[in-house]
Amino acid sequence: MSQTWNQHVVKKENKALVLETIKEKAPISRASIAQVTGLNKGTVSSLVSELMDEKLINESGTGESSGGRRPVMLLLNERAGYTISVDLGVKSILGVLTDLRGNIIYEKRIRFQNDNVDEVLHLLYTLISELKSNAPASEYGIVGIGVGVPGVVTTEGEILLAPNLGWKRVPLRKMLSEHYQVPIIVENEANAGAYGEKVYGAGQFSTELVYASVSVGIGVGLILDGKLYKGLRGFSGELGHMTIEKDGVDCRCGNKGCWELYASEKALIEQAEKNGYHAASVDHIVEAANNGESKAIKLLEQLGDYLGVGITNIIHIFNPEQVVVGNTLQLAEKYIMPAIEKRIEKNAIGFNKNDVQLNVAKLKKHSTVMGMAAFNIEQFFKASGNDVLVRN
Amino acid sequence: MSQTWNQHVVKKENKALVLETIKEKAPISRASIAQVTGLNKGTVSSLVSELMDEKLINESGTGESSGGRRPVMLLLNERAGYTISVDLGVKSILGVLTDLRGNIIYEKRIRFQNDNVDEVLHLLYTLISELKSNAPASEYGIVGIGVGVPGVVTTEGEILLAPNLGWKRVPLRKMLSEHYQVPIIVENEANAGAYGEKVYGAGQFSTELVYASVSVGIGVGLILDGKLYKGLRGFSGELGHMTIEKDGVDCRCGNKGCWELYASEKALIEQAEKNGYHAASVDHIVEAANNGESKAIKLLEQLGDYLGVGITNIIHIFNPEQVVVGNTLQLAEKYIMPAIEKRIEKNAIGFNKNDVQLNVAKLKKHSTVMGMAAFNIEQFFKASGNDVLVRN
DNA sequence: AAAGTTTGTCTAGTCAATAAACAAAGATTA
DNA sequence: TAATCTTTGTTTATTGACTAGACAAACTTT
Structure with missing residues (x-):
């Protein structure tokens, strides 16, 4: 059952709206808030006054006149x-x-x-x-x-x-x-x-964003319709355990051919050791690639290609605005991103492909x-x- | 920017709430609506009166007394x-x-x-x-x-x-x-x-529902958070073109190893013809299976198993409450559903598996x-x- | 028959928003 | 420089939707 509406709710929502407007457009005057939100000037004044009493916002001196009385600018009291x-x-x-x-x-x-x-x-x-x-x-x-x-x-x-x-x-x-x-x-x-990138990072202007956290394994965060999507009990986004090889090797999760068996840090290191690198780490392999070792470059490109397979699936499943790749494997950006892009370019359906942007996490280790x-x-x-x- | 709130909105929302309550719980009295919604009796009376003027609802005589004046029951005017x-x-x-x-x-x-x-x-x-x-x-x-x-x-x-x-x-x-x-x-x-099953069919009590339409190809409808999810421009749900075999055969969509290459009507018929059935159709194969032909049964079970691979992915991706299988291949329910269940039971992650119910479309050809x-x-x-x- | 209950309407009061007037403080112009 | 125009922000009167509580109607219970 939906909620009951009354003036209390109206006031709460309008107050939130004014606060949101100040957060987004600070410094901003009362008059501008009224114009932007469509609320009456008097209403804005009264709500602003309450927000000031609560110390959530501050006045910060006067702004430039635009032909009349100078406006008093309002700021979020971030402290x-x-x-x-x-x-x-x-x-x-x-x-x-x-x-x-x-x-x-x-x-x-x-x-x-x-x-x-x-x-x-x-x-x-x-x-x-x-x-x-x-x-x-x-x-x-x-x-x-x-x-x-x-x-x-x-x-x-x-x-x-x-x-x-x-x-x-x-x-x-x-x-x-x-x-x-x-x-x-x-x-x-x-x-x-995913939420970090949506609010402060690469996805600030996207409402449909999928964040792939590629590290030892792969986890995925879903921002759908501007909100974090968690599924029935919070277990959505287990795309690391999406089968991309139906008769593939067994995963410890119980499934077969899981994406992260081919496209994670663990997969990379496994492959590296098969190719003669001992006690390999992502750092070492990226360093080797930076030094021009073609074997290392190939390993990273292969990884990127596998990432691309899963990301192509993501693009088909969600029709997202943005796919963001983050966590430790972002380190290998230079090698994996072109490989992912190549795979998407080749395999993704045109309609969905044209809508999507591929990015690395802007906040890096802070996502x-x-x-x-x-x-x-x-x-x-x-x-x-x-x-x-x-x-x- | 979010919307501005005023008494107009309050009235509109409350009126919708009253109408929704009548739709769901009809026949119901004004007094009960007030109790259920938390609105004041007077408010309900006034909103009900407007809805009657608009001919959206009807009075339908009096109900049983519960120790006092008999209530006037209200019904949706479905005509x-x-x-x-x-x-x-x-x-x-x-x-x-x-x-x-x-x-x-x-x-x-x-x-x-x-x-x-x-x-x-x-x-x-x-x-x-x-x-x-x-x-x-x-x-x-x-x-x-x-x-x-x-x-x-x-x-x-x-x-x-x-x-x-x-x-x-x-x-x-x-x-x-x-x-x-x-x-x-x-x-x-x-x-x-998906929406049909959510509103009138198998998913009436689910808010997280995935509907797989399995026919010539596979299309998927997503009900997330109680609403249809369409992605950025309406192209979500192309799970028929989710790769489940990374080096699989080419699909005409441009991708490789797409789910529907293994688990659709087309895939079934292809396999049937390879196995000696000529001019095969789903009807024929199901009939053959019903007649006890083990070859036909095997074909259908194989199809169900492949469907299970993709549905396991769905369960990992969305953590849904319900997965509903519909469209033409529902005909083969008897053979494919156990095979799907077996695959899920074996391969899906426990947390997600325990949350989910697998069903066939209740509305059948009417979904x-x-x-x-x-x-x-x-x-x-x-x-x-x-x-x-x-x-x- | 009297008392108690439930339903639905009506009235007075409250609260939040709006419109419009107004004062303050600036810019513009003759 | 003074008069006029603009813009900002506050104040006041009005509107509209909801609520509380009184009340009448209609029914049940004792």
Whole structure:
């Protein structure tokens, strides 16, 4: 059942609209907001006044006159609160402290060898504490903590499985909630990366965006109709386990011929070792390619071609506006992107192909953290409209 | 930019909410509507009175007392208007006249051999005329004409390509608009089928539903978050051209190893002829299987297995609540469904597998027409909220 | 027959938006 | 330089949709 509508809702939505307009077009005057939104000048004045009382926006002196009284410009008060946003990766944890506009105030990466849940969580708590202590005094303090993880996460924030960490059934959101009295968001790393690229990166003008996170495995985040699509219980985007070779080799997931068996870091290293590279890593192979070793170049191009097979599928399935390739294999951009493009050019259906843009992640290693920041910020402003904020 | 909110919008939305409640729970009293929606009794009375003036609902005598005054029951006036809904197939056109609840009032199928655009369109016009002349007198008359077509359709209703009809660039919506002065909807056959199953068929309680239309080729309709997902320009769901065999045979679409090369009617017939069946058809093969011919049974099971490969991909990609298999190959349900299930059981990831239900289309040959009816009806009620209705 | 319940309407009041008037502060022009 | 025009932002009166609560009608229960 849909919701019931009344003047309360109207006010809430209009206030959100004014705030959104200020966020997007700052610095902007009350008069311009009225013009842009179609709201009455008086209504805008009253809503702006409330937003100022809540310290969510600021006046920032007068702007240039356009033939009359000079306008008072309004800005988002991006220092009203801060987010703690974390990318919990396979070999390191990257944490950032951001303001409400997503500016990074402080950043720290901790590397680790031992995957043990307790040890990694201990590092995570330490990192969060350090970020927290670096937050300047502000009206709302830390408004949320978000963690992106390389695994299957339920809508309740439980990590069901993180294969490359060897984790099973870790109720991370619940655990963090017991430590910190702020909203906690736990999300899959590819979903977060997709949202990060949509809000702050390559996809700022796209509503239909697919983000392929290519690392040890492949995860995919889907932005459909401008929103993150999570499926029934949060398990969408397992395109790493899409069969592209129906009688292919067995994957540990139980399926056969999965995309990531041919087009991931793991696949690359396997092939490299078959071709005589010992203790190979992505770094080594890219370096070798940069030094002109044709064997290395061929390996990367082969990888790109396989990536292209899956991305062609994506283009046929979703008719997206943009496909963004991110995570560690972005390092090999120079070699894999032309190979992907070649495959798409050759194999994708014309109608769908003409609509799509292929890009690498603009935020590079920050796609996931910035996605988590975007989630935190979004939920904070949403809560602000529902009058459930806690001030310091 | 989002929309501006005011009391007008509030009223429109609440009126729609009341109408929706009556549609879903009829017969229902004003008092119950107030309780269910949370609206005030007076508000409901006033909105109901307007809906009665518009002839969209009816009073239908009194209901049972529950210890006090007997309630006046309200019903949707399903005879306030009629839709003309058509499934333009490869060898026949199926047309239905429905009321506003989707009840079929009149039905007609015309078969054809010659794919020529002009000839088929002539038959289409004839069919529409016949349906129209069978519509009883009503307040709003024919409220919309919808046509589902087996091809790539733009959001503007132009058929870019219908490979199995041999059609290219037919601006069907524009052509129909010139003949008939009512809203026209042209949509891909699989998208319509998906919506039909969602609204009237197997998916009435699912919000995440994938409908695979398996016929000469394979088309897929996506219901995500309760709504039809069309991608950037309407070309989503081309899963028939998802590669499941990366070095597979060339498809006429330009790609390699496409799903429909292994799991469609065409694939079945090809295999059948290789196995000694001459001039084979789906009907023949199913009949042979029913007669216990193991060769035929094997062919159908093989087809089901290949369907299962693609459906497993779907389950991994979308984490759907339901996957529905429809169109002509539904005929072979008995043989293909167990094979699909077996493949899913063996290969799909547990988390995703546990969430999903596999079903055949409940509406059978009517999935597409009923989807078109649902589109027509939805757009009519939407227009009614915007005061743009034309009465007879 | 009296008392209690439920339904649906009516009236007064509230709240948020709008339109229009107005004051403040600037630009333009004679 | 003064008068006039523009633009901004606030204030005031009005409108419209919803809500709460009173009330009459119609029915059940005691």
